[in-house]
Amino acid sequence: MNLLEDKFLRIAADHAPGQEVRQSTADIKIIGGEIPGTPVDFSHGDVDAFEPTPGSLEYFNEGVQIGGKQAYTEYRGSKDIRENLALKLANFTGSNINSDQNLIITPGTQGALFLAMGSTIGRGDKVAIVAPDYFANRKLVEFFDGEVVNINMNYFETKTSSGLDLTQLEAAFKAGVKLFLFSNPNNPTGVIYSQDEIRSIAELAQQYGATVIVDQLYSRQIFDNHLYTHLCAQNLLEPENLITIMGPSKTESLSGYRLGVAFGSSKIIDRMEKLQAIVSLRAGGYSQAVLNTWFSEPEGWLSQRIQQHQAIRDDLLTKFSAAPGFNVRATEAGSYIFPKIPELNIPIHEFVKVLRLQAGVTVTPGTEFGSQFTNSIRLNFSQDHKAAVNAVDRIIKVVELYRK
C-alpha cells in the first residue's frame, strides 16, 4: 500500500456525523422489532428546531445587493466585517485583536481548524490532542503527516474541572510536542476547563515554547452560570503562539452559511490566509455579511436559547442517570452529551447502525473521539425537546436488547 492510500484510510469519514446515509447496512441483524418514534438525528443540531439567528438571511441578501465588493473580498475576509468582528470578539474574550493583522474569516470553524493546523504542523511534528476531543483533530494531524500524542481527560473523576492530565501534557511538551490543540468547552463531553487548568496550559506552553490552538466553538452557550476562562485573555502565553477559533454554526444555527473565525498570532494568520488562497480562496463572500448578526442578536435571544438547551440537557441527564449501567457527566456548555453505555455484545459501530435502523435514532460512536471510547456515544441535543427525550428512551431500550 502506498503512503497516500494509507493516509486516506486513516482519515476515513465513514462514521463521521452526517455520513450515515452512505453506510452499508445490508448485513445488520436486528433483535426484536422496530421501536417506533419520531426519528432524531443527534449527529448534529437540528436547525429546524433551533432556527438561524433572526435577520441572518436578510444580511445575506444585502450582501448579494452589495455585489462585486462582497463577492470578492480579500482572502482573509471583508475588511469592514473583520473590523466589526474584531471589536466584538475582543470585547467577548477580553483580549486585543487587530482586525488587519490578527483575524481571518474562514469557511466554518472546520475551515479555521484546517487552516490553523496546516499552518503549524510540519512533517513528523508531534502534536498533543486531548482524548476525548473533536474527531477531526486527529485526522488533521494524520493528514499533515504529524504524530498524535494523546493527553487524557479524566472527565468522570472530577466535577470542578475538565480532568485534563496536566502531568501528561508537561511530559508531552518535554518530549518535544510543539503544538497543543483542544476544544473548550470540550467536544464531546460538554465540560469546561477550569481557570486553573487554562492558566496551567498557558504557563506550560509558554515554558516549553509551544503553540496552542483553542477551539472555543461553543463558548457562548454556558449553563448554570459556569465560569468560562478565555486563554487569550490570560497574558501568560506569548500572543504569537496562540490561535483562538470560534464560529456561529452551533448556538446560532448558522452552519448552512459556512462561517468561522480564527484570531491571534499574526504570523499564523498570515500563513492561514496563504493556505486559504489555494484551498477555497475565501469564505463565501455573501455569507460573510451574515457575520454582522453575530454578537448582535436581539435582546434576550441568546439567554432564551441557553435556557431552552439547558432544559433539554436536564431531561436527558435525568434519563441517562436513571438507566442501568449508564454513566454520564453533566454538560456544562454547548449541546453535546457523552454518556458511557453498558458493555454490549456487538461492536459500537454496529450498535449505532442498529439504533438507526431499529429505533430511528442517529448518534455518533465514541470511537470518533478517541479509539478507547468503545462504550460511549455522543448526542447533539440541540433538537426538538420532546422528540429528543423520547429518542433517549429508545436508546436505553436498544441498549437493554444488546447488553452483555
Added chain:
Amino acid sequence: MNLLEDKFLRIAADHAPGQEVRQSTADIKIIGGEIPGTPVDFSHGDVDAFEPTPGSLEYFNEGVQIGGKQAYTEYRGSKDIRENLALKLANFTGSNINSDQNLIITPGTQGALFLAMGSTIGRGDKVAIVAPDYFANRKLVEFFDGEVVNINMNYFETKTSSGLDLTQLEAAFKAGVKLFLFSNPNNPTGVIYSQDEIRSIAELAQQYGATVIVDQLYSRQIFDNHLYTHLCAQNLLEPENLITIMGPSKTESLSGYRLGVAFGSSKIIDRMEKLQAIVSLRAGGYSQAVLNTWFSEPEGWLSQRIQQHQAIRDDLLTKFSAAPGFNVRATEAGSYIFPKIPELNIPIHEFVKVLRLQAGVTVTPGTEFGSQFTNSIRLNFSQDHKAAVNAVDRIIKVVELYRK
C-alpha cells in the same frame, strides 16, 4: 529556516488577484502624473457589470427555507442536487456520470482543485504543470510536497492548437510523472486545446498509467464557435484516472456563492470527500441550492453573455495589437487575455503597482502563471465594456512611460 516556513514562502499570495490592497506601495516612484479614468480591476471579473445568473438568489433563499436538510448535506453535497447536476454535466460533456459515485460538490473550483490535488499527490511525486497555467496549480504541488515538472505551451507559435509541447509531456511521463494537471481553456491565455492535443494527452496518460486533472472552468464561454473537446468523452483514458473540474463562478458570475464540482474517478472522488470532511465539511449548504440554476439559465442568456464578452475581447485585441511592442494571441474562450508587453525598466511586480497607483488599473503579473512570464500581464475582461477599453488605453500609456 524550517521546512514549514520555507513552504509558506513558496506559496506566497502577495501578488495573487484580489490581494493588491494588502501590498505595500510606500516606496513606489511614479513618472509623470496620474492618468485619470474609471478604475478597473482586471484581476477578476466584475459581477456588477455581468450579474449573477437570473434566479440564483431565489434558489438560495429556497435553500434556507428547506432548512436543516439543506444546511447539513452529505460532505459530497446534496443527493438531489448531485442527481440533477450529473445529468446536466453528462449531457454537456458527452460522458457518463453516476451521481452517487462520480461527483462531488465543492467550495468553488478552487476547492475542487485543492481536494483533487490533495487526493492524488504524495510526498515527492512529480506533477506535470503547464507553463503558463493558473497560478494556484504550482502552489498546490508545493503545498503537498510534490515536485513541479514544467510543460511549455508555445501559444504564440500556432493558431490552430494550444501549442502544448507534447514531446516534453511524454518525456515527463517517461521520467516518472504520474499526474498531469491543466486548464482548458487555458488560464491565462484563453487558448483552447485542439482535438488532436486532447486525444494525445489522453493517449499518453493511458500509455504511462498517469492520472489527469482537467480544469474546464471556462468551457461554456466559447468564442467564434471554436471546437471544444471534452477529454472525459474521448474514451481513451481509463475513467478511474481522470477528474474533470467545473464551476459556475466565471461565465455565470456566481463566485460569491463559492460553488464548484469535480466528476470522474470514484476512487479519487471518495478521497476528495474524506478530505473535504476535514477541510470545510461541505460546500455551503444553502449555496448548493443555487446549482439548480446551472445549465438551466433562461433561453438566450448564455449566448448573449458570450456575445457581450466577445465584443469586449475584440476591442481589447484591436488596442493591444496596435500598441507598439505588444504581442497578443486572440482569446478563444473565457474572459482572460494575456498580452506580452515590451521590456520595461522596472520589474513586473513594480509595474503592476505603478499601473494601479498611476492609472487605477489592476492587472495580474505574468509571473503568477510561471516564473518566465516576466513581460506578460493577465486581464480578466469580464468588465464594463467602455471602462475596460479605456483602461487598456491607460495600460498602453503607462507601458510607454516605463519602456526600456
